[in-house]
Amino acid sequence: MSDSPVDGNQVDGGPVHGSTVDGDVADGGPERDATTRALPERIEPEDAPLFPVLAPPRPKVVVKADLLPAISAISLIALLGLPVGWVWSRLAPPQESVLGQGGSVTPLLVESYHEFDGIAIFSLLAFATGLLTAAVLWRLRGRRGPVLLIGAVLGSLVASWLGIQMGGSFASGMYPMPPNPQLGDLITIAPEITTKWVLVAMPLALSLGYGIATSWNGFDDLGRRLR
Numbered sequence: 001m002s003d004s005p006v007d008g009n010q011v012d013g014g015p016v017h018g019s020t021v022d023g024d025v026a027d028g029g030p031e032r033d034a035t036t037r038a039l040p041e042r043i044e045p046e047d048a049p050l051f052p053v054l055a056p057p058r059p060k061v062v063v064k065a066d067l068l069p070a071i072s073a074i075s076l077i078a079l080l081g082l083p084v085g086w087v088w089s090r091l092a093p094p095q096e097s098v099l100g101q102g103g104s105v106t107p108l109l110v111e112s113y114h115e116f117d118g119i120a121i122f123s124l125l126a127f128a129t130g131l132l133t134a135a136v137l138w139r140l141r142g143r144r145g146p147v148l149l150i151g152a153v154l155g156s157l158v159a160s161w162l163g164i165q166m167g168g169s170f171a172s173g174m175y176p177m178p179p180n181p182q183l184g185d186l187i188t189i190a191p192e193i194t195t196k197w198v199l200v201a202m203p204l205a206l207s208l209g210y211g212i213a214t215s216w217n218g219f220d221d222l223g224r225r226l227r
Contacts, residue, residue, distance in 0.1 A: 062145060062224075069143045070151030077133060077155030081162030084125050088163065089170035091125075092118040092191035099185045108186075118191040122167065123201045126160055130205025137206075138213045144222040149210050156202040164193050 093114045097105035107114075137152055138144065168190070175190040217223060 061147070063147055066143055066145055066147035069140075070147050073137070073148060073151040074155035074158070077152055078158035078162060080129055080133065080156075081159035081164075082166055084122075084129055084159065084163040085165070085167030086170055088118075088122050088125055088167040089174060089191070091121050092167075092171065094171075094175045094191055095189040097187055097189050099181050099183060099187055101183060105187065105189055107189075114191065115194060119193055119195060119198060122163070122193055123198050126163065126198065126202035127205040129159070130156055130202040131209045133202075134206045134209030134213070138210060141223055144214075144224055149207070152206055152210070153203045156206045157199060160199045160202045164198065168192055 095105075095107050095111045095114050097107045097111065100106055133152065133156065137148060140148070171190040171192070175188045178185065178187060181187055214222060219225075
Protein backbone atom coordinates (compact mmCIF):
# COMPACT_ATOMS: atom_id res chain seq x y z
CA MET A 1 0.00 0.00 0.00
CA SER A 2 1.02 3.57 -0.58
CA ASP A 3 2.13 5.65 2.39
CA SER A 4 0.76 8.88 0.94
CA PRO A 5 -2.38 10.32 2.51
CA VAL A 6 -5.62 9.79 0.72
CA ASP A 7 -8.53 12.19 1.25
CA GLY A 8 -6.66 13.81 4.02
CA ASN A 9 -6.18 10.58 6.01
CA GLN A 10 -2.86 8.99 6.96
CA VAL A 11 -2.62 5.43 5.70
CA ASP A 12 -0.94 3.97 8.73
CA GLY A 13 -3.12 5.65 11.31
CA GLY A 14 -1.14 8.86 11.38
CA PRO A 15 -2.70 12.13 12.30
CA VAL A 16 -5.34 13.66 10.13
CA HIS A 17 -4.29 16.72 8.16
CA GLY A 18 -5.06 19.80 10.17
CA SER A 19 -4.86 18.07 13.51
CA THR A 20 -2.22 16.74 15.88
CA VAL A 21 -1.98 13.66 17.96
CA ASP A 22 -2.77 15.50 21.23
CA GLY A 23 -5.87 17.07 19.77
CA ASP A 24 -4.26 20.45 18.99
CA VAL A 25 -5.04 22.07 15.69
CA ALA A 26 -1.91 22.11 13.53
CA ASP A 27 -2.81 25.02 11.29
CA GLY A 28 -4.03 27.33 14.04
CA GLY A 29 -7.58 28.39 14.80
CA PRO A 30 -9.89 28.99 17.68
CA GLU A 31 -8.77 25.86 19.55
CA ARG A 32 -5.08 26.77 19.21
CA ASP A 33 -5.71 30.30 20.45
CA ALA A 34 -7.49 28.95 23.50
CA THR A 35 -4.69 26.54 24.42
CA THR A 36 -1.75 28.91 23.80
CA ARG A 37 -3.10 31.91 25.78
CA ALA A 38 -0.64 33.22 28.39
CA LEU A 39 -1.44 31.93 31.84
CA PRO A 40 -0.40 33.58 35.13
CA GLU A 41 2.79 32.13 36.47
CA ARG A 42 4.05 32.02 40.03
CA ILE A 43 7.35 33.81 40.55
CA GLU A 44 9.29 32.25 43.35
CA PRO A 45 11.10 34.67 45.66
CA GLU A 46 14.83 34.79 45.37
CA ASP A 47 16.74 32.82 47.88
CA ALA A 48 17.97 34.86 50.85
CA PRO A 49 21.71 35.42 50.84
CA LEU A 50 23.66 32.88 52.80
CA PHE A 51 25.49 35.60 54.73
CA PRO A 52 23.15 38.62 55.08
CA VAL A 53 24.69 42.03 55.59
CA LEU A 54 24.35 42.85 59.26
CA ALA A 55 23.67 46.43 60.40
CA PRO A 56 26.37 47.91 62.64
CA PRO A 57 25.47 47.69 66.33
CA ARG A 58 24.00 50.79 67.89
CA PRO A 59 26.66 52.53 69.99
CA LYS A 60 26.11 52.52 73.73
CA VAL A 61 26.90 55.13 76.34
CA VAL A 62 30.55 54.94 77.38
CA VAL A 63 30.81 55.35 81.14
CA LYS A 64 34.08 53.87 82.34
CA ALA A 65 36.32 55.59 79.82
CA ASP A 66 34.58 58.97 80.25
CA LEU A 67 34.42 58.94 84.05
CA LEU A 68 37.90 60.39 84.65
CA PRO A 69 37.49 63.15 82.00
CA ALA A 70 34.15 64.06 83.59
CA ILE A 71 35.79 64.42 87.02
CA SER A 72 38.50 66.57 85.47
CA ALA A 73 35.82 68.71 83.84
CA ILE A 74 34.17 69.30 87.22
CA SER A 75 37.38 70.64 88.77
CA LEU A 76 38.43 72.73 85.77
CA ILE A 77 35.04 74.29 85.12
CA ALA A 78 34.63 75.07 88.83
CA LEU A 79 37.70 77.32 88.61
CA LEU A 80 35.85 79.53 86.12
CA GLY A 81 34.00 80.99 89.10
CA LEU A 82 37.11 82.99 90.00
CA PRO A 83 37.29 85.13 86.84
CA VAL A 84 33.50 85.42 86.71
CA GLY A 85 33.40 86.75 90.27
CA TRP A 86 36.28 89.16 89.61
CA VAL A 87 34.68 90.59 86.45
CA TRP A 88 31.34 90.93 88.23
CA SER A 89 32.90 92.87 91.11
CA ARG A 90 34.24 95.39 88.58
CA LEU A 91 30.97 95.76 86.68
CA ALA A 92 28.33 95.64 89.41
CA PRO A 93 27.49 99.15 90.70
CA PRO A 94 27.60 99.92 94.46
CA GLN A 95 24.80 101.56 96.43
CA GLU A 96 25.10 105.03 97.89
CA SER A 97 23.29 104.83 101.21
CA VAL A 98 22.80 106.79 104.42
CA LEU A 99 23.79 105.23 107.71
CA GLY A 100 20.91 105.07 110.16
CA GLN A 101 20.42 104.05 113.74
CA GLY A 102 21.53 100.60 114.74
CA GLY A 103 23.83 100.31 111.74
CA SER A 104 20.98 100.20 109.22
CA VAL A 105 21.51 101.75 105.80
CA THR A 106 18.98 103.45 103.53
CA PRO A 107 19.72 103.68 99.79
CA LEU A 108 19.44 107.10 98.20
CA LEU A 109 16.59 107.60 95.72
CA VAL A 110 16.97 104.99 92.95
CA GLU A 111 20.16 103.45 94.33
CA SER A 112 18.13 100.43 95.44
CA TYR A 113 17.80 99.42 91.78
CA HIS A 114 21.49 98.54 91.76
CA GLU A 115 20.62 95.36 93.62
CA PHE A 116 18.82 94.13 90.52
CA ASP A 117 21.68 95.38 88.35
CA GLY A 118 24.14 93.18 90.23
CA ILE A 119 21.92 90.11 89.81
CA ALA A 120 21.39 90.77 86.10
CA ILE A 121 25.09 91.33 85.41
CA PHE A 122 26.09 88.12 87.18
CA SER A 123 23.38 86.13 85.34
CA LEU A 124 24.58 87.40 81.96
CA LEU A 125 28.20 86.67 82.77
CA ALA A 126 27.36 83.16 83.96
CA PHE A 127 25.16 82.48 80.93
CA ALA A 128 27.86 83.58 78.48
CA THR A 129 30.46 81.52 80.32
CA GLY A 130 28.21 78.47 80.13
CA LEU A 131 27.77 78.80 76.36
CA LEU A 132 31.51 79.19 75.80
CA THR A 133 32.20 76.19 78.03
CA ALA A 134 29.72 74.07 76.05
CA ALA A 135 31.49 75.02 72.79
CA VAL A 136 34.87 74.00 74.21
CA LEU A 137 33.53 70.71 75.55
CA TRP A 138 31.94 69.89 72.19
CA ARG A 139 35.37 70.17 70.59
CA LEU A 140 36.46 67.18 72.71
CA ARG A 141 35.15 64.78 70.07
CA GLY A 142 36.54 61.66 71.70
CA ARG A 143 34.64 62.31 74.95
CA ARG A 144 31.27 63.46 73.69
CA GLY A 145 28.35 62.00 75.58
CA PRO A 146 26.09 62.30 78.63
CA VAL A 147 28.82 61.44 81.13
CA LEU A 148 30.90 64.47 80.22
CA LEU A 149 27.77 66.63 80.12
CA ILE A 150 26.76 65.64 83.65
CA GLY A 151 30.25 66.39 84.93
CA ALA A 152 30.24 69.77 83.18
CA VAL A 153 26.85 70.70 84.66
CA LEU A 154 28.06 69.86 88.17
CA GLY A 155 31.23 71.84 87.59
CA SER A 156 29.30 74.86 86.34
CA LEU A 157 27.08 74.73 89.42
CA VAL A 158 30.16 74.86 91.64
CA ALA A 159 31.58 77.66 89.48
CA SER A 160 28.45 79.75 89.99
CA TRP A 161 28.59 79.30 93.76
CA LEU A 162 32.30 80.14 93.80
CA GLY A 163 31.68 83.19 91.62
CA ILE A 164 29.11 84.55 94.08
CA GLN A 165 31.41 84.04 97.05
CA MET A 166 34.55 85.41 95.44
CA GLY A 167 32.68 88.23 93.72
CA GLY A 168 31.36 89.42 97.06
CA SER A 169 34.85 89.28 98.55
CA PHE A 170 36.37 91.23 95.65
CA ALA A 171 33.60 93.85 95.84
CA SER A 172 34.04 94.28 99.59
CA GLY A 173 37.72 94.99 99.05
CA MET A 174 36.88 97.67 96.49
CA TYR A 175 34.26 99.41 98.65
CA PRO A 176 35.33 99.10 102.29
CA MET A 177 33.31 100.60 105.12
CA PRO A 178 34.66 103.85 106.63
CA PRO A 179 36.61 103.34 109.87
CA ASN A 180 34.40 105.49 112.14
CA PRO A 181 31.03 106.02 110.49
CA GLN A 182 28.65 108.48 112.12
CA LEU A 183 24.87 108.57 112.08
CA GLY A 184 23.70 110.15 108.83
CA ASP A 185 26.98 109.65 106.97
CA LEU A 186 26.88 108.84 103.28
CA ILE A 187 28.56 105.50 102.74
CA THR A 188 29.11 103.27 99.74
CA ILE A 189 27.74 99.75 100.08
CA ALA A 190 29.50 97.06 98.04
CA PRO A 191 27.28 95.18 95.57
CA GLU A 192 25.99 91.77 96.57
CA ILE A 193 23.79 89.03 95.20
CA THR A 194 20.74 88.42 97.34
CA THR A 195 19.19 85.47 95.49
CA LYS A 196 20.39 81.94 94.83
CA TRP A 197 18.50 81.59 91.54
CA VAL A 198 21.55 82.91 89.70
CA LEU A 199 23.19 79.54 90.38
CA VAL A 200 21.21 77.94 87.55
CA ALA A 201 22.27 80.43 84.86
CA MET A 202 25.58 78.81 83.94
CA PRO A 203 24.40 75.15 84.11
CA LEU A 204 21.35 76.06 82.05
CA ALA A 205 23.41 77.78 79.37
CA LEU A 206 25.90 74.91 79.23
CA SER A 207 23.15 72.30 78.88
CA LEU A 208 21.41 74.39 76.23
CA GLY A 209 24.55 74.86 74.13
CA TYR A 210 25.59 71.22 74.38
CA GLY A 211 22.06 70.04 73.64
CA ILE A 212 21.81 72.18 70.51
CA ALA A 213 25.12 70.81 69.24
CA THR A 214 23.97 67.25 69.98
CA SER A 215 20.68 67.67 68.13
CA TRP A 216 22.50 69.20 65.16
CA ASN A 217 24.90 66.24 64.99
CA GLY A 218 23.81 63.39 62.71
CA PHE A 219 25.85 60.50 64.12
CA ASP A 220 24.62 57.88 66.56
CA ASP A 221 27.82 58.17 68.57
CA LEU A 222 28.03 61.98 68.16
CA GLY A 223 31.08 61.55 65.91
CA ARG A 224 33.34 59.94 68.50
CA ARG A 225 34.64 57.37 66.00
CA LEU A 226 35.83 60.10 63.66
CA ARG A 227 38.41 61.48 66.06
